[in-house]
Structures are given as C-alpha cells and as structure tokens.
Amino acid sequence: MVELYRELSWHPGLSAACLSPDVITQDGGKYCSLYTEWSQRDLARAENVKFCRQYLIFHDGASIASSGHIGTCSEIKDELLSRESPSGDLKAILRKVPGKEKEKQFLEIWDQNRKVKSINLTVLDKHGSVYDDDQFGCLAWSHSETHLLYVAEKKRPKAESFFQSKAPELGTSDEDAGLPKKNDRPLKGEQFVYYDDWGEALSTRSMPVLCTLDIEGSSVSVLEGVPEHLSPGQAFWSPGDTGVVFVGWWHEPFRLGLRHCTNRRSALFYVDLTSGRCKLLSEDTRAVWSPRLSPDCCRIVYLENDALGPHQQCSRLRMYDWYTKHTSTVLEAVPRQAQGECNPGGSGRGAGGSSPPSSPPTLKVAILPSAGQEAQARWVCLQDEHPVPGISWNIRTLQPPPEQEHPQYRGLDFDAILLRPSKGPAAQKPPLVVMPHGGPHSVFTAGWMLYPAALCRMGFAVLLVNYRGSLGFGQDSVASLPGNVGTQDVRDVQLCVERVLQEESLDAGRVALVGGSHGGFLACHLLGQFPDTYHACVVRNPVVNIASMVAATDIPDWCLTETGLSYTPDTLPDPAQWTEMLCKSPMRYIDRVRAPVLLMLGEDDRRVPPKQGLEYYRALKARGVPTRLLWYPGNNHALAGIEAEADGFMNMALWLLKHLRC
Numbered sequence: 001m002v003e004l005y006r007e008l009s010w011h012p013g014l015s016a017a018c019l020s021p022d023v024i025t026q027d028g029g030k031y032c033s034l035y036t037e038w039s040q041r042d043l044a045r046a047e048n049v050k051f052c053r054q055y056l057i058f059h060d061g062a063s064i065a066s067s068g069h070i071g072t073c074s075e076i077k078d079e080l081l082s083r084e085s086p087s088g089d090l091k092a093i094l095r096k097v098p099g100k101e102k103e104k105q106f107l108e109i110w111d112q113n114r115k116v117k118s119i120n121l122t123v124l125d126k127h128g129s130v131y132d133d134d135q136f137g138c139l140a141w142s143h144s145e146t147h148l149l150y151v152a153e154k155k156r157p158k159a160e161s162f163f164q165s166k167a168p169e170l171g172t173s174d175e176d177a178g179l180p181k182k183n184d185r186p187l188k189g190e191q192f193v194y195y196d197d198w199g200e201a202l203s204t205r206s207m208p209v210l211c212t213l214d215i216e217g218s219s220v221s222v223l224e225g226v227p228e229h230l231s232p233g234q235a236f237w238s239p240g241d242t243g244v245v246f247v248g249w250w251h252e253p254f255r256l257g258l259r260h261c262t263n264r265r266s267a268l269f270y271v272d273l274t275s276g277r278c279k280l281l282s283e284d285t286r287a288v289w290s291p292r293l294s295p296d297c298c299r300i301v302y303l304e305n306d307a308l309g310p311h312q313q314c315s316r317l318r319m320y321d322w323y324t325k326h327t328s329t330v331l332e333a334v335p336r337q338a339q340g341e342c343n344p345g346g347s348g349r350g351a352g353g354s355s356p357p358s359s360p361p362t363l364k365v366a367i368l369p370s371a372g373q374e375a376q377a378r379w380v381c382l383q384d385e386h387p388v389p390g391i392s393w394n395i396r397t398l399q400p401p402p403e404q405e406h407p408q409y410r411g412l413d414f415d416a417i418l419l420r421p422s423k424g425p426a427a428q429k430p431p432l433v434v435m436p437h438g439g440p441h442s443v444f445t446a447g448w449m450l451y452p453a454a455l456c457r458m459g460f461a462v463l464l465v466n467y468r469g470s471l472g473f474g475q476d477s478v479a480s481l482p483g484n485v486g487t488q489d490v491r492d493v494q495l496c497v498e499r500v501l502q503e504e505s506l507d508a509g510r511v512a513l514v515g516g517s518h519g520g521f522l523a524c525h526l527l528g529q530f531p532d533t534y535h536a537c538v539v540r541n542p543v544v545n546i547a548s549m550v551a552a553t554d555i556p557d558w559c560l561t562e563t564g565l566s567y568t569p570d571t572l573p574d575p576a577q578w579t580e581m582l583c584k585s586p587m588r589y590i591d592r593v594r595a596p597v598l599l600m601l602g603e604d605d606r607r608v609p610p611k612q613g614l615e616y617y618r619a620l621k622a623r624g625v626p627t628r629l630l631w632y633p634g635n636n637h638a639l640a641g642i643e644a645e646a647d648g649f650m651n652m653a654l655w656l657l658k659h660l661r662c
Helices: 002-009 450-457 475-479 488-503 518-529 556-563 575-583 586-592 611-622 642-659
Strands: 013-019 030-042 047-059 064-075 079-084 091-097 104-110 115-120 139-141 147-153 208-214 219-222 230-237 243-250 266-272 278-280 286-293 299-306 316-321 327-331 391-398 414-421 432-436 461-466 511-516 536-540 597-602 627-632
Touching (some): 002 450, 030 642, 079 139, 391 488, 414 450, 432 488, 432 518, 450 461, 450 642, 461 488, 511 642, 518 586, 627 642
Parallel strands (some): 266 286, 432 461, 511 536, 536 597
Antiparallel strands (some): 030 047, 047 064, 104 115, 208 219, 243 266, 266 278, 299 316, 414 461
C-alpha cells in the first residue's frame, strides 16, 4: 500500500500556465513559448514542491506544427506569485525570504537574462504581508509595464501594554527622552484587539489594501479611495492605466467565510488614480467574481451570482463596456442541462476532461478555431501520458422514483461515476466504497482523483455520487436541495448504491462509506438510516450536528440556508429552528449506527470545527460502536497537508481492509 500510494501520488498537477505573444519566423510560420508551473507531492520532505517547465510551440495559425520542451524542470524556491509582463519581456516574482525575526517579502523584476530589480517590501513597511491566495491576490502589470499592482494586508498601528513604557517627565521633550514622536507612538492597550477575518484558509486576511509599485523609482503606494466598508481584491489595471478595477466585498457588520463561497455580497469597482474617486461598475446587491479585461481593452467580463443562498450556484456571465458604460448579460444562469449538452461526468450528454479517472493530468494545447467550430479543435499533448493500468470506469445517469421527486423541480436526474478494478479473479466480486462529495453544491468530474484511483488499484470498486444539488446540472438542481438535506441527498445516494449493487457484479456484503464535510454528513446519515447496507465508514471533518455547528463555524448562513431557513446577519434561531437543524442532522440517527467509524479531524478547521467530529466520536463510543479518531494539527478543513493526506489514505485503506474482511 505504501508503494502504491508513493507511485500514484508523485504525478504533478498543473497550477499555472502563461502563453507569450506570437513571434513570426522568416518563413512566415509562428511560434510562442508556454511557461507552466506545477506542484508535486514530496513524501520524503512532507511538502508540496513547485517547479516550472517551458515549452516552445510552433504553429501555422490553424494547427500545432510541433512543440518542444525547453530545458529541464527547475524547482521554484520560495516563490509566492509570478507574472510575465504583457510583452513577455519582463517577469515579476513575489518571493519570501527567511529572516532572523520574521519572514521577509521581496518583489523582483527579471528580464529574460537577469534580475534587474529587487525590492524589500518588508523594509519599506508600507503594508503587511502581500496576499498570494486566489481569493484576493493578484500581481498585475500596467499596460505600460512601468507599475505593478498587488493586494496586501493593511498596516496596523503598533500597540503596547499600558505598563510597557513611561511617558516623558514633565518639561522633557519626546526627543530628549528618547521616545518616538507622538504620531509614531504605539497605542496603549490595543495589542489584544480582535480583528475580524475572512474565515477558513483566509485567517490572516482581514483588511486588504490595493498597492502599486513604481518599478523605476522602487517606491510603493497604498491606493486611497477604496470605501472603508469594502475589502478589495482580484484587481487589474483599467484601460489606459488611468486607475484600477477590483472586486469589493462588503464586510459589515462582520465577515463571513469566503473560501468556496461565491455568494458573498460584492461588486465591481473602479478607483481613479488622479482623483481618488471610486465608481461602482456593477449592481451592488449581487455577488461578483473573477473579472477579466478583454484583449482589446474595451470590455470587462465577470461572473455574477445572487447574494446569499447556496454558497456555490450557477452564475450569469456579464459584460461591462468601458466606453459606453453599458452592462449586458452574455449568458444567463442555466436552469437545467438539456439532453446532449455537457455534464460534469462527461457521459452521454457531453465530453469529459482530457484526464479521465484512470490517467493523471496531462497538458494539452490547441489553436482556437473560429466561432462555432470549437468541436473541431485539435489538441496536442505536450508530455508523455501515464495511464494507470487496472482501472475501468463508466458513468450512469439516474432518475429518482416518483415518490422522491421534488414537487417544484420535477424531472431532475443526477449521475454517478463508477470505478472498478479491471484485473483480478473473475469469480471474485470486489467490495464497494461509496463516496458522496462535499459542499453540498460541488461535483465529481470524470477526472483524476488520487484516493479513488488508489482504492481501485487495491481491488475496491469506488462509486462517486453526484446527487441532486450538485453543480453542473443547472440552477434547478442546486435550488432543489436547500431544505431537503438529510433526505433528498441521502435517498439519491442510497438509490444509486442499490441500483449499482443490482446491476454490477459487486459484493453487497462488503460496502463502505467514505466522505468529507457534507460528504461526511451524508455518510453518517446513511450509516443511521440504512444500517444494514454499510459495514465500515471513514469520514473527514464531517458535519454531524447543524444546530451545534451554527454558532462555531465561519459560515453560519450555510447552516440555516441548507436547512431551508432564511439567514440575515442578525439571525437568532428560535427553538423551532434549532429543532429543525437538529432533525436534519446525522445525530438524529446515532442510536441506529452499527458500522465501525474512523474519523479524521483537522485541528485548525474553521468551516466544520473539530468539535463536530468529537461530538460524534463520543456519542459512538458511549454506544459501544467501534470508533477511532485521527487528529491532525496544523491542518484545516481540506486536510491537504502532505503528511496528513498520506497518513489519512493509509489509515483509511487499513480500516476498510480490516472491517470489510478483505
């Protein structure tokens, strides 16, 4: 098992890619360079290692003529962000450098051959740490390539104890007493003031500010004009470099968890560098994200959702014309997928990704064809493919029986991806591991996933269920689930399991559950509601009691919305609402659980605080159910630390082997 995990986990994943402008050769052909960044698990070092690869792509404007790999892979050490300039001649790199007292951050400017600038941002002391996350962070070149734009934590005033230093004696100046000037003095009694932050995986993000670097003068300025009730991020330079366009999130009366939550009230803004005035570019009652400036610098496109409601939902594609100031809708939110259209699994209704569940990710490029001819694009793989032998898979579409139809959203279907071993004794039926995804508004796609692939190689069949409420099936599917968690989603998974056991050659006496977050919520529900079906369970940071979670999580709105209740910042649930949240929770069925349960909890989880798992653990122990708990310090909700991920797989696999008697 150790060697299997080592073999499958070493495959790197692509994290960034950047194409340079075309260069025309003497014979009229074209070529461009492709810079890529990758991340790979290093089990010996217990960390993710980042490295870069560069490719040279030759093309005739219609298809790829040939491509080559330039040089060897090189590790990217201590890089936080990097971005090539529009011309491709320069590159900006944000780098962290260890220091004696604290880590320092440098912004470096490179031309194609050398480092031309290195600015110590920590010494300049204009702001706190620069954001390198994909929620707020950016590193944007001005069109003139003279300035850089980024987001950092606002500089906070220094604070000290009431008893830390003495005031100057009467008649003695600050300078004579060796004290800082009055405006520079630390604030007394302010060192323990609480600063609200943006929750799970963003606990160091509280007060973001927009910052610009003048490359020639090596000077940094913090932009003024952003309203105090907004947290800015995802910024870029406006046409003509006259100002900055950014997404602003409302943070009053307090901040809610933002990671994986595209429903937070936000809007698109423009701050003029000359006047300092801030202008609203989109509606201010919605949620917007991921804005992009068109190549001709005339239009801004962005995604828009309803504020509040499900954390992930179908988006509208909107477009703002910079010169006419007109906003239009390019694509409305899709109510539901029609037959023949693309779906997440890539079954009869569409095509999946280029890396199926039986093959690690690969990098492919194509020339963009003319409008309407996208299906004719020829994809060229730039690296060797490494399909994993011994894995077969298929996708099945299911429809709930009439009695389980949603009264308002009838006719919804859902799908599941089944992986099964393609090797082994023909007479032996493999055990089945059932995996519902988290969210609940998330999705399993027909792509590479480490845990399912490794379990399949071990001899398990793995069922990945996209129950109603999953993304990729239209907004009606998303809207059907709030108010029905614990029933509709549970029945969809159980229906899928029963159907697969009927139609496939699988061992119905050896069925287990594995799930995290809302997937853990479903696993715990299924254990209690259908105790005769399942014989082992592994859950990672599961939701087990919505009522007790609402006061401890960074997303209290989730608890009410998914229960079917309305949420406002001043919401105080009444006894009936507390009861409703408890009734929709797995704890309601704790007395019926018989299967052995392994729990994995992240100590730093703010989304589903570990007290949730501890509550379930103690309830199972009190009832004599075989239970084991793994506690991972330094890990948050994702349990994505290399050591935690590897240890989690080994313990999961051993638990399943033991209790399914494999």
